[in-house]
Amino acid sequence: MNYQTYAIVITTYGIRLNYVNTYLYIMTEEKNEILKEIKRSFRSMMNGVASHSMREKGVEYKINWGVNLVNLRTLASKYDKDFELAIALWKENIRECKILATMLMPADKMDVEIADIWMEQVVSQEMAEMLALNLLQYVDFAPEIAYKWIASDKPLYQLCGFCIIGRLFSNGQEPNERGINEYVDQTITALQGNNVGVAHAAMNSLVRFADLGIVYERIAKHATKAAGLDFL
Numbered sequence: 001m002n003y004q005t006y007a008i009v010i011t012t013y014g015i016r017l018n019y020v021n022t023y024l025y026i027m028t029e030e031k032n033e034i035l036k037e038i039k040r041s042f043r044s045m046m047n048g049v050a051s052h053s054m055r056e057k058g059v060e061y062k063i064n065w066g067v068n069l070v071n072l073r074t075l076a077s078k079y080d081k082d083f084e085l086a087i088a089l090w091k092e093n094i095r096e097c098k099i100l101a102t103m104l105m106p107a108d109k110m111d112v113e114i115a116d117i118w119m120e121q122v123v124s125q126e127m128a129e130m131l132a133l134n135l136l137q138y139v140d141f142a143p144e145i146a147y148k149w150i151a152s153d154k155p156l157y158q159l160c161g162f163c164i165i166g167r168l169f170s171n172g173q174e175p176n177e178r179g180i181n182e183y184v185d186q187t188i189t190a191l192q193g194n195n196v197g198v199a200h201a202a203m204n205s206l207v208r209f210a211d212l213g214i215v216y217e218r219i220a221k222h223a224t225k226a227a228g229l230d231f232l
Contacts, residue, residue, distance in 0.1 A: 031082075031084055031085055031088070032088075034079070034085060035085065035088050035089065038075070038079075038089070038097070038100065039092070039094070039097065041075060042065040042067055042094075042096050043065070045065065045067045045068075045071045045075075046065040046066055046067060047065070047066035047067060047068060048066060049066065050066030050068070051064045051065060051066030052066075053066075054066065054095075054124075059095075059123065059124045059126070060123065061093055061094055061095045061098075061123075062093035062094060063093070063094040063095070064094070064095040064096075065094075065095070065096050067095075067096050069099070072096060072099050072100060072103070073103065075100065076100055076103040076104055079104060080104075081104055081105070081106040082104055082106070083105065083106055083109040085104055086100075086101045086102075086104045086105035086106075087101070087105075089101035089104065090105075090118060090121075095127075098127060098130075099127070099130050099134075101118075102130045102131050102134040102135045103134050103135075105135055107135060107138035107139050108139075108140075110135060110136075110139050111141075112141050112144070112145065115136060115139070115141075115145055116145075118131060119131065119149070119156075119157060119160060122156050122160070123156075124156075125156065125159060125197045128156045128157075128159045128160040128163070129159070129160070129163055129201075131160055132160045132161075132163035132164045132167065133163060133167065136160070136164050137163075137164050137167035137168065137171075142164050142168060143165075143168060143173070143175075143179070145161070145164070146161045146162075146164040146165045146168065147161070147165075147179065147182055147183070148161070149161030149164075150162055150165065150183070150186040150187075150190070150202075151182070151186055155195045155197065155198050158186075158190060158195075158198045158201075158202075159195075159197050159198050159201045162187075162190065162198065162201035162202045162204070162205045163201050163204075163205070165183065165205045165208075166201070166204050166205035166208045167208075169205060169208035169209050169211065169212055170208045170211075172212070174212055174216075180216075180219065183209070184219065184220075184223045186202075187202045187205065187206050187209075187223075188223055188224070188227045188229070190202035191203060191206075191224070191227070191229055192227065192229070206220055206224070
């Protein structure tokens with residue numbers, strides 16, 4: 001049976017069973033109350049102008065309160081990292097819930113399959129960036145998905161991948177020779193493409209790549225100059 005497109009909820013004996021895609025988890029009534037509490041809190045922080053602006057730009061959620069990221073980080077700081085709560089938050093087609101999910105999911109509980117499922121459901125540049133910066137840069141398999149996604153033909157996957165790689169470079173993680181070749185090839189392709197968001201993420205990651213040391217700086221300068229993109 002495929003649970004990818006719907007959820008089944010059973011509340012017998014105070015237990016809430018949620019099937020999200022292929023994942024089964026048990027959510028207690030206490031966690032369910034926390035979820036309700038979080039959702040109620042958005043109303044006091046809503047920004048109608050921001051919400052309207054996002055809708056005009058094609059960012060569609062069932063509900064979008066337009067809450068700014070500073071307020072969402074403050075709200076997230078009130079709760080412990082929690083796998084079940086993060087899964088429940090992501091399931092909601094509410095912008096603020098999904099962003100909080102990226103903030104509250106423990107990195108050591110996130111696996112490749114869940115990351116792929118969440119990425120499939122990303123509908124905006126903002127959410128791709130939140131997923132990368134709040135969560136995926138910290139998982140053990142970050143390089144694996146980053147290199148795979150920058151080679152994707154889907155712009156949001158590419159953008160998320162470059163955001164992850166940029167953060168890895170910022171943290172001093174150096175790629176091996178094969179990784180360097182793959183990264184440089186995909187980065188030049190992105191910089192020559194027509195998607196501004198992807199190109200910007202690729203450029204930012206390339207700056208971080210060059211910051212790894214003189215050898216990396218020379219590689220970056222040579223590659224961009226050869227492609228007629230001499231901006232480093």
